[in-house]
Amino acid sequence: MSEPTPSLPTVGILGAGKVGTVLSRLLLSAGYRVLIAASGDPSRIALIVDVLAPGAVALTAAEVAREADVVILALPLGKYRSIPADLLEGKLVIDAMNYWWEIDGIRADLDDPRTSTSELVQDFLPASRVVKAFNHMGYHDLDEGPSAAGAADRKAIGIAGDDDAALTEAAALVDAAGFDPVRVGTLRDSVSLQPHSELFGANLPAAGVRDAAARFSSTERGREVAAARAGAPALRPR
């Protein structure tokens, strides 16, 4: 395992499941220092981290939130209210979560087309800069897919956010992880990266991601979202 590159930000990952361990590996090999936490005592994930993400440091969620410069959310979306919000003030927070009813249970609040789930996360973390990224690609494609910048057919990850500087930082992280970052709009637009959208599950090069994002509004899901947003006030007016 190579030593972390000192000039790079320290990345914290909340969640040591399938996605959390894959993202840890990708960023470790890009030279980042990676801190990782599951819920509860870090000793519970020590072996998992040691084997599946060697080089990452297992800590509590609070320690990760405090010490990391950038924090990636890779926990079940249904648990987003357990995130230590006050410790993330001012930080870039990357939301890689999706509503997955089989794990989260049936939750109308997480499945409302009027509000993207990243908007809910941003509301819960008002002092953080939230960017949606790493959510739409299946974890096995993430694992198998990274390649060097400029590689032919390099796969791309759609990112969305409201803060330009935050998007630039997130894009650098996506690039370092081995994927082309493609901006697809604001947090409100990030519904196009969520389940039921064409991009959800997509494992495509940049042009494919860009095209799919561009035609979102003309897809069945896009029209459904637009109708819901036009017809009734959003849960979260912006």
Add this chain to the structure above:
Amino acid sequence: MTTEIEFGLNSFGDVPSDAGRTLTDPETVRLLVDEAKLAERVGLDVFSLGEHYREGHVDSATPVLLAGIATATERIRLGTAVTVLSTNDPVRLYNEFSTLDALSNGRAQLVLGRASQTQSFPLFGYELEDYEHLFEEKLDLFMKLQREMPTTWQGTVRSPLTNQTLHPTMRPGGIPTWIGVGGSPESVVRAARYGLPLMLAIIGGQPERFAGHVDLYFRALEQFGLPRLPVGQHALGLIADTDEEAAETWWRSWEPLVTQMGRERGFYPPTRDRYELELATGALFVGSPETVAQKIVRMTDELQINRFDLKYDIGGLPVDARARTIELFGTRVAPRVRELLAEKADDREQQPVGATHE
């Protein structure tokens, strides 16, 4: 390094077609008994049934079906793939499987899991978000029942037991019980903690991604002071005389199924390109006997498996394609894999001392 391997067939009770007609549920139930008999005849080691509660599947009363199969077979072992422990009562499950074990003369086994399908939760009055807690507590109780009878147990998911003995009592130590895992590292560690063999359900992507999970499992066993235990792989597939025939037949059923799954879970339908990739380097074991055998041998290297279970049924598949898969799996694939493993073992023996292995 794998030198011996066992082969299992898995069915989720998928309703097939016959000459374009969809079989009825009762016809499918009876077909499963015939298929298990065929599996025994062609020398396969285990026949296992899933547990589902949805249209197109008839495997809702797994132990009842297995009991029927038990009285129609003599040698093949009878298991599950997987039993949704989270929504079963461990006491009831014990009674069912100790009875099956008695009835089948010691051929019963289980794979326990959290399930990738969720219909049993609302059906039996459980909350989906409790699935982790339900599984953890119920596994604790179920293993206690198998390992320490009479059992005293207290928890939150059912009434406590005090010095309870169940009948028929299982053989000492209980029946072979595997933990089915879909990729969650915590579940891998849990299997090791309980000293239970690991069944990896790999249904998409490159199977070798799971090599880290196998390492994790072995390291965890070591940490708990336990010996190495078997690792199995559950995969989907179809075997036909040629690769082309297998690929076309499977696609006709697989494409609508994955499209439907995508609709439920929010991802888009599979493309033919993606399918071809799954066949070439991915998780589908679809092909001629030689293609499938070579792929299984690769898994014994990469994932160190000593058990390979093929789920041979998929909604709407013609009954004769199912029968052909079972037949070829038993008569062609299994012997060919064993032959290839023996050749590899010979090669290793012939290597000079000190030669490096990959």
